[in-house]
Amino acid sequence: MSGTPEVIAVVTGASRGIGKGVALELGAAGATVYLTGRGGGKGRLPGTLEETAAEVGALGGTGVPVVCDHRDDAAVAALFERVRSAHGRLDVLVNNVYNSPAAARHLGKPFWEVPPAAWDETFDVGVRSHYAAAYYAADLLRAAGGLIAQISSPGSIRYMHNAVYGVGKTAVDRLTADLAHDLAGSGVTVVSLWPGIVDTELLQLVPADGSGRRLVTLPGEATVDLAEAETPRFAGRAVAALARDPARAELTGKAWRVADLAERYGFTDVDGRVPRTG
Numbered sequence: 001m002s003g004t005p006e007v008i009a010v011v012t013g014a015s016r017g018i019g020k021g022v023a024l025e026l027g028a029a030g031a032t033v034y035l036t037g038r039g040g041g042k043g044r045l046p047g048t049l050e051e052t053a054a055e056v057g058a059l060g061g062t063g064v065p066v067v068c069d070h071r072d073d074a075a076v077a078a079l080f081e082r083v084r085s086a087h088g089r090l091d092v093l094v095n096n097v098y099n100s101p102a103a104a105r106h107l108g109k110p111f112w113e114v115p116p117a118a119w120d121e122t123f124d125v126g127v128r129s130h131y132a133a134a135y136y137a138a139d140l141l142r143a144a145g146g147l148i149a150q151i152s153s154p155g156s157i158r159y160m161h162n163a164v165y166g167v168g169k170t171a172v173d174r175l176t177a178d179l180a181h182d183l184a185g186s187g188v189t190v191v192s193l194w195p196g197i198v199d200t201e202l203l204q205l206v207p208a209d210g211s212g213r214r215l216v217t218l219p220g221e222a223t224v225d226l227a228e229a230e231t232p233r234f235a236g237r238a239v240a241a242l243a244r245d246p247a248r249a250e251l252t253g254k255a256w257r258v259a260d261l262a263e264r265y266g267f268t269d270v271d272g273r274v275p276r277t278g
Contacts, residue, residue: 021232027061
């Protein structure tokens with residue numbers, strides 16, 4: 001994004017994980033990044049909203065931490081009103097927030113062992129939250145001809161984790177298509193991104209076995225060697241590449257594997273690889 005006006009971005013759920021990786025890469029490109037999370041304190045996993053914002057600043061961007069519960073429409077509206085007051089536009093919205101702790105309780109379980117409350121947990125923060133953010137950001141994005149990137153998964157087209165997860169990700173990809181339809185002609189691009197297996201702070205807790213490998217078994221699916229996983233910044237590089245692509249409109253309304261975008265735009269993960277684990 002060098003040589004262009006400062007990019008203004010909002011990344012939801014950016015304390016850690018993929019959201020943090022996206023915020024860091026936008027920061028490295030010089031963006032002002034509003035990062036949301038539910039609280040500023042230390043949690044069970046490493047990383048806080050304030051620490052991520054500081055890392056964005058250290059990479060050359062401006063990190064603005066915003067405590068925001070994405071189940072609270074008033075709080076979401078206030079976030080985008082803050083962006084409006086400060087900048088009058090929004091160039092990038094990354095809908096990443098997801099209720100991972102709730103989802104983790106039900107990994108690998110058949111639907112009759114996953115209570116209806118799990119549906120609400122997944123859809124409230126992970127589908128509805130994306131719609132609400134897009135709703136409150138729409139005018140700002142149209143003013144900039146901006147980008148909406150929604151973190152999704154190939155679980156939208158094949159079985160992964162459990163029925164609720166798959167239906168939720170299918171809903172995200174349908175939302176991407178329909179937002180793109182409504183925004184046609186506005187200059188706003190809307191895409192879903194499909195990372196592969198991502199070595200987040202949670203998976204970094206997986207210990208090495210006797211051979212030094214860190215293996216994780218996804219219940220009912222496969223065992224993955226985390227040496228082959230993506231870092232959270234790989235998806236971030238996809239967002240940064242899309243943000244600076246003047247021809248990105250040709251990608252709108254569809255889901256894209258991060259690895260495919262790496263080949264399209266010529267970026268790699270932080271270790272020089274283009275991992276394909278999804």
